[in-house]
Amino acid sequence: MTSSASLRRDLADELAKRGQLTDPAWRSAVEAVPRDAFLDATVFRPNGTQWEPVRRDQLGESEWLRMVYSNTTWVTQVDGASATDASGPLPGRPTSSSTLPSLVLRMVELGDIRDGHRVLEIGTGTGYSTAILCHRLGDKSVYSVEYDEGLAATAAQHLHAAGHSPHLVVGDGLRGHQDGADYDAVIATCAVRTIPPSWLWQLRDGGSITTTISGWMLASGLIRLALNEEGVASGRFAGDTVSYMLARPHERPPRPTFYPHPGTSRRTQMAPELLDDWTGLFVAQLAAPSAELVRTGDGIALVDVATGSQAWTEPDGNGWTVHQDGPLRLWDQVEDALITWQQAGSPDQTTFGMTVTEWDQTVWLGDPSGPHWRLPV
Structure with missing residues (x-):
């Protein structure tokens, strides 16, 4: 039977072929952290317009492990309903998932996370990405905030079973976690419409924020912002075509059914x-x-x-x-x-950048003096 350890090595090989894991420490983390330990016995997969529960005992162990170690996002919650509790397919929007490993590693690599760094992770989720950070940095250097109490409790169980004891916080990640500041880096596994000021306040000078900027059209841009000694964070978008779920406080409010007005x-x-x-x-x-x-x-x-x-x-x-x-x-x-x-020639997102202060946030085209748009604050 295919083992978890061999599949972890295969996954590391796959990510390396994509140009990732150039740092041996991150490869070691992928090979060491068992992703299957951070998923319960059921996940959702898309089936038309619904989400179908897939159960470990129905697939069989080998097929389940191969599925878990594919470079795929597995949805674990839809509109607050856990895959474990689902009796059949559900409509709705995913509200939690185990992010595809290549994106987990892309975030920490883009964030330039290094030995000795103290990191604040926004969105514990299943705990897999938290464990990746713990393996590299040590448990005491990792702080992770989860908004959903149920998800936080399950992630804590997963992490402790895997031998990790990071600082786990239940609360609004948009407020950060002052008790662990100052951080070298903030990594967000959810998207935001605008950078929360608390993330800036809790960074050391020279620290960074790695996140996706999204909004109610569900467009998305991945960016790393570096904080200077004057309290201004700036950076260019990476250009990756990736997206995360919006942080729950930034989610779209309910909207009535669209009825066209002639106007x-x-x-x-x-x-x-x-x-x-x-x-x-x-x-x-x-x-x-x-x-x-x-x-x-x-x-x-x-x-x-x-x-x-x-x-x-x-x-x-x-x-x-x-x-x-x-x-x-x-x-x-x-x-x-x-x-x-x-x-401007319809350039891709790498031509766009962003400047963030406590009072103003703008996305600009070309350079900070070029065309720009203010984000909602």
């Missing part, structure tokens, strides 16, 4: 398909940060949850018409930003 109409200057592009959607989200994106079949709709403003597109001959209603002209905002991006 005012005009021809668009560009096709809505531009928002299918990874960076195009990111730019649109910067321009309309409180709007959600709804796919309508023929086109798209933008609905602003703060004001009720909406914009929706429909085919019009060889082009598109947009209808806009409410105090915000959402499509105008998005179109202006997309035109600016196109005029």
Whole structure:
């Protein structure tokens, strides 16, 4: 029967072929930490529009282990319902998962985590990424905050069973954890709409924040921000096409069912398909940060949850018409930003950067003096 140890070595080989694990200490962590010990006996996998529970005893041990050690994200909770408790497929949105190992390692490698660092992890999840950090840094140097009490308790069991005793905190990770400060690095395994000021306050000078910036259109950008002695954090986006679930306090508020309002109409200057592009959607989200994106079949709709403003597109001959209603002209905002991006040559996310202070947060194109958009604070 295939063993967990051999599958860990295979996983390390796979990640190394991707250009990861160039630091032997991280390879050692992947080979040592048993991912199967951080998953209970059931996970969810997608099945159409639902999430289907997959049980260890039904698959058999060998197939289960091969599944666990694939470079895949395994969903463990949907809308707060644990896979272990699910009697059948569930609709809804994932609210916790075991992140694919390549992304776990990408975060710590991008964060430039080194021996001797004290790290604050936002989002303990199953505890697997916490154990990876513990193996490299030692338990006393790892602080991990989990918002969900049930997930935190399960992760603690997993970690202790694996022989690790990091500092585990139940609470709002957006507040950080002052008792462990000052940190050399903050690593977030959830996405945020804006950088919480507490993360800045709890970093030492020269410390870093590695996170994904996301929003209610669910666009995403991975970035490492370095803090200077003046209290300003800045950095460029890495360009990886990866995403995390939004931190629960930053999640989208409930929105009524979209009903199109005629409003005012005009021809668009560009096709809505531009928002299918990874960076195009990111730019649109910067321009309309409180709007959600709804796919309508023929086109798209933008609905602003703060004001009720909406914009929706429909085919019009060889082009598109947009209808806009409410105090915000959402499509105008998005179109202006997309035109600016196109005029710069439609570069990928590595051309974008971000500057964060206690009072202001901006994403800029090219350099800090170039076109920029303020994040909600």
